[in-house]
Amino acid sequence: MSTIKKILTAIETALTEEEVIAIGYSTKNVTLIRGDKRVNEAAKIMSDKGISQMPVINEKGQTIGSIKEKTIINKLLQNGQEILKNEVKSIMESKIPEMPITTTVDEAKKMLLQHDAILLTSEEGIEGILTKIDIIKAYSKKV
Numbered sequence: 001m002s003t004i005k006k007i008l009t010a011i012e013t014a015l016t017e018e019e020v021i022a023i024g025y026s027t028k029n030v031t032l033i034r035g036d037k038r039v040n041e042a043a044k045i046m047s048d049k050g051i052s053q054m055p056v057i058n059e060k061g062q063t064i065g066s067i068k069e070k071t072i073i074n075k076l077l078q079n080g081q082e083i084l085k086n087e088v089k090s091i092m093e094s095k096i097p098e099m100p101i102t103t104t105v106d107e108a109k110k111m112l113l114q115h116d117a118i119l120l121t122s123e124e125g126i127e128g129i130l131t132k133i134d135i136i137k138a139y140s141k142k143v
Contacts, residue, residue, distance in 0.1 A: 004132050005113060022108040023101045023120050025138040026128030030119070032057050035064055035089030039075075042067050042088050053117060055126070056092045063119070063126070065092035101127045105138045 031049055033042050035056045042054065046069055056065040067088050075083040075091050083091065097111060098119045111118050112132050120128040 002113075004136075007136060020105040020138065021101075022099075022103045022105050022118075022130050022134075022138075023128050025105065025134045026120050026130040027134070028128050030055065030126050030129045032126075033067065033088055034059065035087060035092060037088050038084065039067075039072060039086050039088055039091060040084035043069075043072050043084065046072075053096070055096055055119060055129075056088055061125070063095050063098075065089065065094060066096045066117075067092050068116070096129070098126075105135065109135050 031045060031051060031054050033045060033054050033056055035058060046052065046054065052069040054067055055063050056067055058064050071091055071093060072083075096117050096119050097115050098121045099108065099111065101120045101122045103118075103120060108118055108130050112130070112135055116131065118130045119126050120130055
């Protein structure tokens with residue numbers, strides 16, 4: 001059993017029966033990067049903002065994938081610094097799953113057992129990003 005699953009299971013009973021909306025615990029103003037930007041730019045943004053992943057978008061603003069800190073590190077170790085000159089889309093991973101902004105913490109928690117993050121969306125686009133640490137914070141506020 002993963003550490004995050006153990007933590008979530010241990011504190012799950014802390015929430016009352018009320019439906020807590022996940023957007024309240026998410027990070028708003030999600031940092032995005034275009035797929036045609038260089039990997040070194042993505043690495044700098046992640047470092048400066050203290051984030052470990054970002055959605056990747058195309059020129060139309062549509063989500064096309066994601067880039068993660070661990071992927072950049074692995075590619076650097078495997079291929080050297082040359083990887084930093086490549087376009088983000090050359091090493092991006094699959095898209096971060098999307099759920100509506102009406103998603104509850106309980107619904108989001110189930111998705112986060114399988115994914116590192118969830119994008120919370122509305123008709124206007126991406127409203128927030130919810131990560132595993134956000135779920136821990138949501139539960140711990142109820143203890």
